[in-house]
Amino acid sequence: MSCQKGSTVRTRPQKYKNRSVFKNSLHDTSQKTKSINSTHISHVCQRCKEIIEWKIRYKKYKPLTQPKKCVKCEQKTVKRAYHIMCDPCGQKLGVCSKCDKSKEVIEAPPSEKEQFQLDEEMKEMLKSLPERKRRTFLRYMNKSKEEEKTDQKDDILKKLNELKVNEEEEDDDEEDDDDDFSE
Ligand SMILES: [Zn+2]
Ligand SMILES: [Zn+2]
Known part of the structure; x- marks a missing residue:
């Protein structure tokens, strides 16, 4: 077994002990x-x-x-x-x-179903946006689909989040969201 691609695996000593x-x-x-x-x-x-x-x-x-x-x-x-x-x-x-x-x-969803789930997730997020931003987003999504980006999913969610964040800023809504586990 040769290890020519040695750079992909990196072991790093743990610097900090996990607290909580x-x-x-x-x-x-x-x-x-x-x-x-x-x-x-x-x-x-x-x-x-x-x-x-x-x-x-x-x-x-x-x-x-x-x-x-x-x-x-x-x-x-x-x-x-x-x-x-x-x-x-x-x-x-x-x-x-x-x-x-x-x-x-546990269920192993095929990528197609994953895509569908994402769509559902996005629909939910879209609901929270006003019409104008919704259209902005849909335009963005279609464009991104045409370009067939490999990281499309991330891009789309990022865009959606951006719009959402902007929306919250405009509303001056200071809802404190300290959910550490959301990823
Ligand atoms: Zn098992
Ligand atoms: Zn086998």
Whole structure:
């Protein structure tokens, strides 16, 4: 196994002991942390999902640098860190792809459904905007769709948030939102 792409994995000593609040992107805005934070956990049971979430939250999560061998089909098809079998095998057998035990696997929404969920989420946010801004946003969204940006989802949500923030400023609404866990 050669390690030519050594720069992708970086181990950094922990400088501060965790106190109570964790927000792993607070002092680390690196692309790696961002991409780990956006990891879509699926094909596992609730317990394994929580374990993986815990790892992500406390920066213990180590993404796979190359596919791992599946314990079922024995192909190098496991692309998700900590999973012992590949997605198709897990689906076929109807078990958790990490512990191979639980049959109560959390729903694994396909990207299409994810998109749909986002749309629902956006619709909700759009409702809170006045007509004028709503149109601004829809124009932006269509434009962004045409351009087929890869980071479209982030862009759109960012734009929507921008509009929302502006709206709040105009209303001089000083609602204090201190939800630390929103991401
Ligand atoms: Zn397999
Ligand atoms: Zn499991």
